Ligand SMILES: O=C(O)c1ccc(O)c(O)c1
């Protein structure tokens with residue numbers, strides 16, 4: 213498959229855009245006219261630059277307000293087209309995109325429009341050029357790909373074809389399967405974009421909120437399956453108008469785009485194996501079976517406080533690494549490692565971020581396959597080489613430069629603890645913690661889509677709707693992703709004053725801010741923890757008064773929650789399930805633990821409680837610097 217991306221998707225000068233696009237592995241580029249006009253690179257020179265990057269110009273666009281005009285506007289439009297054809301010939305591209313007219317003087321009538329295109333096609337063909345027609349979702353007369361196709365069909369000229377754009381079809385709610393009946397060789401070009409479902413004006417939505425396939429809510433896979441079923445074999449090109457991407461890091465956005473395209477076509481071929489998808493084979497998305505361990509990188513000086521906190525959570529120290537200063541703490545199915553190495557990756561993580569979660573290991577059915585899928589999708593192989601006699605565990609670069617390890621039974625993950633660790637006399641009696649419920653990772657707001665895409669393409673995963681959480685000092689956006697037994701919440705900090713923003717700033721971008729541990733009986737766990745000396749985050753009295761008002765809980769039940777500083781939520785519209793939460797006080801540069809109990813299939817994360825938990829945490833933290841007046 214030939215991959216392509218429009219210059220408008222990427223930030224920077226035209227030179228920077230091209231460098232990022234080439235580095236991300238694309239085959240071609242759509243030259244967005246505005247980017248070309250804004251640069252001072254001549255058309256021939258631009259063509260050379262593109263080709264020097266190993267790219268081809270797949271399309272020149274857009275050409276606006278061409279069809280259906282009365283004279284003298286009609287002649288003017290043809291004269292304008294001829295000038296663009298000159299530029300295309302110099303650049304070295306043969307295809308121009310004509311988007312459907314929004315001109316107030318344009319007239320409707322399929323045959324009138326078809327006649328205009330037949331005439332334009334003849335002019336283009338003389339010069340060896342082709343014209344593609346795209347229905348803008350807000351076009352004045354043509355705003356549906358079926359009508360654009362009818363214009364193209366009646367124009368009946370070999371140099372005139374159809375251009376499809378997933379946004380215009382799916383954004384208007386048009387069934388993508390209507391594409392299946394269009395002959396593939398009459399489709400000249402395909403543009404792909406997703407978007408979050410936000411009810412708003414189509415044009416505004418399109419120009420500001422498009423995102424990469426898989427990052428939004430549109431059925432881009434269904435669209436692409438229909439396109440593939442026509443036999444279309446031309447470029448697949450991203451055309452993403454997005455305010456964040458325009459201001460983003462060119463290389464990151466380009467890499468995400470390439471990842472999104474590859475993952476999309478992999479999904480297409482898995483959903484419809486009869487389709488001919490030209491993409492090298494790589495393994496299917498993995499299902500995460502378990503979080504095998506979480507590793508903290510710290511120093512000799514800071515390790516005792518962390519170990520003590522784990523002991524008050526009921527963990528027992530069960531092993532020491534045979535060759536490295538790594539201690540294992542275990543409880544139920546949870547393993548937490550404390551690494552105080554003074555060299556290697558963990559040490560670098562500590563030096564960069566302070567005490568932090570440097571490594572997360574996930575158990576999957578086939579670790580090498582999961583790793584290979586990651587690499588095929590552009591993830592970076594990562595991690596120190598194994599020491600002598602140590603197990604080789606494949607790793608990928610994860611959020612904030614942390615290490616994501618993949619382990620499986622076949623490669624001896626059951627042996628990991630025996631091979632690499634020496635058992636030590638166990639102390640600690642447990643507090644009923646069974647598993648890691650979820651891992652909360654903090655990042656800059658503009659990285660959220662990128663890391664969501666990372667998790668959802670690597671693993672077989674579902675994302676929840678994005679939520680806004682009110683911190684006392686700003687909003688934090690939160691995106692939950694569930695990949696089998698792995699639940700992550702990705703929190704985007706927009707400013708530096710929110711707790712997430714402060715954590716991000718103080719740790720220089722350490723990702724994992726909190727770890728939630730699951731119990732089946734939070735009341736018993738809370739009592740046990742108190743006896744162990746665990747210090748809960750104090751929750752204010754107003755919260756419990758409001759609970760009594762919101763839910764039909766008995767006074768005794770509310771008292772039991774209040775006495776233990778537990779938070780409560782119930783899914784009133786869905787499962788009816790209940791969620792109970794207990795928070796630790798912050799440690800390090802703002803990390804903390806959470807303990808949760810899920811009852812009756814509760815699937816969320818207590819979003820209703822988050823503002824009150826954040827306010828309680830804020831009361832314990834040092835005051836925020838207020839801006840100077
Ligand atoms: O927003 C627009 O005007 C516009 C222009 C060209 C396109 O290909 C498109 O999809 C949208």
Ligand SMILES: [Mg+2]
Nearest residue numbers: 346377403451
């Ligand atoms: Mg388009």
